[in-house]
Amino acid sequence: MxxxxxxxxxxxxxxxxxxxxxxxxxxxxxxxxxxxNGAIDIWVEGYIxxxxxxxxxxxxxxxxxxxxxxxxxxxxxQNITTRMLNARVPVIVFVYPPGAWAGSAGTFITLASHIAxxxxxxxxxxxHPVAAGSEQLEGDARxxxxxxxxxxxQNLARERGRNAEWAGKAVKESVSATAQEALQLNAIDLIAxxxxxxxxxxxxxxxxxxxxxxTLRTQRARVNSVEMNFAELILHTIVDPNLAxxxxxxGLLAIAVELYNPGATLPAVVGxxxxxxAFVALGNLxxxxxGVILIIMSVIAFVIxxxxxSIALTLGALGMFVLGALLLFTPLTxxxxxxxxxxxxxxxVLALGGTMxxxxxxxxxxxxxxxxxxxxxxxxxxxxxxGVALSDLAPSGMARVRSEEWLADAQExxxxxxxxxxxxxxxxxxxxxxxx
Numbered sequence: 081m082x083x084x085x086x087x088x089x090x091x092x093x094x095x096x097x098x099x100x101x102x103x104x105x106x107x108x109x110x111x112x113x114x115x116x117n118g119a120i121d122i123w124v125e126g127y128i129x130x131x132x133x134x135x136x137x138x139x140x141x142x143x144x145x146x147x148x149x150x151x152x153x154x155x156x157x158q159n160i161t162t163r164m165l166n167a168r169v170p171v172i173v174f175v176y177p178p179g180a181w182a183g184s185a186g187t188f189i190t191l192a193s194h195i196a197x198x199x200x201x202x203x204x205x206x207x208h209p210v211a212a213g214s215e216q217l218e219g220d221a222r223x224x225x226x227x228x229x230x231x232x233x234q235n236l237a238r239e240r241g242r243n244a245e246w247a248g249k250a251v252k253e254s255v256s257a258t259a260q261e262a263l264q265l266n267a268i269d270l271i272a273x274x275x276x277x278x279x280x281x282x283x284x285x286x287x288x289x290x291x292x293x294x295t296l297r298t299q300r301a302r303v304n305s306v307e308m309n310f311a312e313l314i315l316h317t318i319v320d321p322n323l324a325x326x327x328x329x330x331g332l333l334a335i336a337v338e339l340y341n342p343g344a345t346l347p348a349v350v351g352x353x354x355x356x357x358a359f360v361a362l363g364n365l366x367x368x369x370x371g372v373i374l375i376i377m378s379v380i381a382f383v384i385x386x387x388x389x390s391i392a393l394t395l396g397a398l399g400m401f402v403l404g405a406l407l408l409f410t411p412l413t414x415x416x417x418x419x420x421x422x423x424x425x426x427x428x429v430l431a432l433g434g435t436m437x438x439x440x441x442x443x444x445x446x447x448x449x450x451x452x453x454x455x456x457x458x459x460x461x462x463x464x465x466x467g468v469a470l471s472d473l474a475p476s477g478m479a480r481v482r483s484e485e486w487l488a489d490a491q492e493x494x495x496x497x498x499x500x501x502x503x504x505x506x507x508x509x510x511x512x513x514x515x516x
């Protein structure tokens with residue numbers, strides 16, 4: 081009997097330790113985690129929409145959006161927040177990792193979530209709207225966009241029971257807050273160190289979704305990472321000022337090559353793809369289109385310079401390119417702090433400027449200059465070559481030119497054996513020569 085009870089006790093102990101794992105396996109509780117880094121654009125909008133839809137369909141306890149953004153497009157932001165308000169699954173926005181920023185559009189997205197959390201040393205706020213070129217809006221346009229943005233963010237805050245007054249100031253006065261300040265201001269719900277800490281802290285909370293009130297069971301939930309698909313990743317990645325400029329330059333150079341060598345096909349294909357991607361990127365960035373025009377004009381100037389070979393035109397074309405690249409995302413008025421940092425690296429500008437000048441002056445220039453010389457093939461290349469008469473040419477005989485023996489005809493008088501000769505014409509396999 082003692083042996084039986086010992087075995088029974090041991091079995092109960094093992095069962096006690098195994099029960100949580102068994103319950104977890106049976107429940108299949110999980111959360112889906114999305115990672116949003118960089119500007120808020122239409123690709124991020126599609127990514128978040130896809131993540132919410134997936135979470136609604138696969139029965140996730142919640143969807144967690146790890147957010148680190150300096151801002152982005154207002155239209156994309158509005159569509160994202162609308163989708164979050166109508167989500168049938170709890171949406172948790174976590175400003176993470178430490179040092180991250182939920183600026184501008186990120187403030188709207190954070191306030192629209194069912195649960196808003198921040199990691200230590202993160203920041204939220206500064207949501208004042210600016211124009212597409214990063215400059216401050218002026219007059220009626222400024223008032224209309226600002227009033228709309230204030231109303232929008234305050235509605236989001238009130239819907240989620242958060243500080244609508246502070247939310248309005250974040251837009252009107254570009255105020256920001258640290259994680260601790262945001263918690264004290266009731267702009268967020270909690271501060272967490274990492275995802276595990278976040279899931280432990282929100283466990284048991286009840287939130288109101290489009291499907292009704294739901295109580296979160298996240299303490300032992302499995303974490304599924306939902307990454308951007310290939311198309312979203314590529315298109316979101318190219319929305320970068322340096323990449324946009326590089327794609328624009330490659331596209332213009334490839335088109336220039338195709339124009340100088342019609343029918344090559346490959347440069348046209350590469351150029352077309354790069355230009356399309358470049359304009360996709362530029363369309364999602366606060367671009368100064370005056371810079372784009374200057375860059376295109378610089379390419380035209382370089383093309384003309386290949387023909388005329390003018391140092392003044394070379395310097396002018398190079399200057400237009402550098403100026404256009406620097407102005408591409410840098411307006412003359414100081415940008416507001418709410419927009420992403422979209423300046424092009426000076427090192428990238430210098431590297432691309434040198435590459436463009438070298439390409440047109442040396443590569444394409446050499447090809448164009450080569451077209452001015454006659455193409456000599458086979459025997460035609462012997463014109464002007466020198467040799468020696470192997471027999472008397474009176475007028476016909478044999479001669480050696482470039483280590484080869486040819487039938488040769490003297491054009492002027494008789495050429496003696498051993499005399500030096502020069503080829504003046506080639507007719508078939510016979511050389512027409514004169515005494516040198």
